[in-house]
Amino acid sequence: MRVKILLQITADDGAPGKVEEVMSLDKSVERAEDIGLSLAEGKALLAAAQQRIVEAQTKSWAEGRRCCEACGRRRRSKGNYPIVFHTLFGDVRLASPRFRRCPCREGNGIATVSPLVELIPDHVAPERLYLETRWASLVPYAIAAELLAEIAAGVNATTVRRHVLHVAERIEADLPKDKCSFTEEGSQDREALPIPDGRIVVGLDGGYVRDWTERKRNFEIIVGRSMPEDRPARYLGFVHGFDRRPQRRLVDMLESQGMQANQDITFLTDGGEEVRSLTEGISPCSEHVLDWFHITMRITVLGQFAKGVAQYDEETGGRLTKELERIKWKLWHGNTTGAQEVIEDFEDNLFGLESDYPNLRKFVTAAREFAAYVDSNTASLINYGERYRSGERISSAFVEATVNAVVSKRFAKKQQMQWTRRGAHFLLQTRTRALDGTLRSAFERWFPGLANDNAGRVIQREAA
Numbered sequence: 001m002r003v004k005i006l007l008q009i010t011a012d013d014g015a016p017g018k019v020e021e022v023m024s025l026d027k028s029v030e031r032a033e034d035i036g037l038s039l040a041e042g043k044a045l046l047a048a049a050q051q052r053i054v055e056a057q058t059k060s061w062a063e064g065r066r067c068c069e070a071c072g073r074r075r076r077s078k079g080n081y082p083i084v085f086h087t088l089f090g091d092v093r094l095a096s097p098r099f100r101r102c103p104c105r106e107g108n109g110i111a112t113v114s115p116l117v118e119l120i121p122d123h124v125a126p127e128r129l130y131l132e133t134r135w136a137s138l139v140p141y142a143i144a145a146e147l148l149a150e151i152a153a154g155v156n157a158t159t160v161r162r163h164v165l166h167v168a169e170r171i172e173a174d175l176p177k178d179k180c181s182f183t184e185e186g187s188q189d190r191e192a193l194p195i196p197d198g199r200i201v202v203g204l205d206g207g208y209v210r211d212w213t214e215r216k217r218n219f220e221i222i223v224g225r226s227m228p229e230d231r232p233a234r235y236l237g238f239v240h241g242f243d244r245r246p247q248r249r250l251v252d253m254l255e256s257q258g259m260q261a262n263q264d265i266t267f268l269t270d271g272g273e274e275v276r277s278l279t280e281g282i283s284p285c286s287e288h289v290l291d292w293f294h295i296t297m298r299i300t301v302l303g304q305f306a307k308g309v310a311q312y313d314e315e316t317g318g319r320l321t322k323e324l325e326r327i328k329w330k331l332w333h334g335n336t337t338g339a340q341e342v343i344e345d346f347e348d349n350l351f352g353l354e355s356d357y358p359n360l361r362k363f364v365t366a367a368r369e370f371a372a373y374v375d376s377n378t379a380s381l382i383n384y385g386e387r388y389r390s391g392e393r394i395s396s397a398f399v400e401a402t403v404n405a406v407v408s409k410r411f412a413k414k415q416q417m418q419w420t421r422r423g424a425h426f427l428l429q430t431r432t433r434a435l436d437g438t439l440r441s442a443f444e445r446w447f448p449g450l451a452n453d454n455a456g457r458v459i460q461r462e463a464a
């Protein structure tokens with residue numbers, strides 16, 4: 001059978017436009033795949049309809065701005081220039097009209113007026129920009145472009161990348177310029193605040209990606225996850241050293257989660273200098289806690305060395321293992337001084353040890369590093385057991401998962417993907433939002449019409 005698809009656009013003044021044929025198809029009914037429109041047909045149909053609709057809309061919009069806003073005189077045409085408008089259903093080629101300056105505006109420097117510049121300055125439809133950003137935040141640019149090209153002809157990885165970086169710049173521009181902590185509010189103001197809903201736990205950790213400029217090197221990315229008791233969690237990410245004021249980013253995220261100056265906040269980190277300094281001075285009610293997960297990781301490594309020793313000297317190996325258990329037990333119960341004493345004994349025993357165990361020197365080094373690790377973090381050690389029993393978080397193992405979720409899958413160090421600091425930092429801004437679900441709300445803030453998917457405009461046709 002023959003299918004003809006027609007389109008009619010009626011202007012706002014009610015004048016019906018001419019009926020145009022958008023597509024004509026020969027459809028047979030031999031096989032399952034013949035039924036309905038194919039992807040290619042749908043794509044062509046949408047592209048053809050889109051071209052006509054966008055043309056009509058932009059023409060009407062430009063015509064509405066034809067007259068001088070000062071004196072109302074109709075401006076003379078100065079021709080037009082071609083632009084490509086990227087929409088979700090393909091690229092639309094448009095002739096962007098130019099009007100001559102109105103005589104009443106002589107001498108103010110503007111020679112011509114191009115009305116479409118105001119309507120679509122970036123030549124991309126917000127919905128397409130949103131999908132490009134979301135998909136390219138989740139999968140590599142080339143794959144995102146390939147997927148989108150299934151709907152919209154003309155999508156390519158270079159454009160997608162450019163658009164996404166542009167969105168990231170816009171996100172960055174939205175960051176408040178000055179506010180860097182919650183301590184700025186005076187204590188009297190704090191007392192006036194309502195009682196907050198529970199504690200916010202923030203885990204912070206670092207990850208590495210491969211450097212594009214110095215190919216053999218890596219640079220550090222800091223990733224965080226903030227988990228209030230009564231609101232959805234959010235992600236944070238930035239390139240260490242690229243972001244000059246990372247605290248501002250952290251504070252902005254916490255504020256978006258309703259954080260108040262009188263709210264308890266726990267930062268869980270591995271004790272690294274970068275992440276720790278990030279948490280300092282954020283809030284008068286904040287504490288920095290050494291992540292239990294990272295403590296046990298180190299003890300586990302030492303335990304493996306002790307097992308190695310046991311293969312050469314069972315008794316000594318067994319004794320070292322027991323001492324490690326005591327260290328762990330004391331740290332778990334917040335007995336830092338006690339733990340430090342046992343660690344000292346442990347180091348002494350190890351120093352005096354004579355064994356054929358080939359990794360003995362590595363063992364000694366690891367033990368010394370562990371002692372230094374505990375010493376430099378005593379202020380961040382808590383009674384983990386007590387916290388754990390009261391149902392609070394003591395480990396940022398969830399941050400390990402975050403680093404994997406945010407960094408590894410998209411930044412793919414294993415696949416030798418290389419990054420510039422700027423490119424990685426910007427992609428982190430869209431990626432963290434794509435992952436925690438706040439990308440859409442950023443777009444809806446910029447383009448309020450997206451909030452309801454532009455719905456409610458479909459005029460239902462009564463079934464005849």
Ligand SMILES: [Zn+2]
Pocket residue numbers: 068069070071072073102103104105
């Ligand atoms: Zn005028």
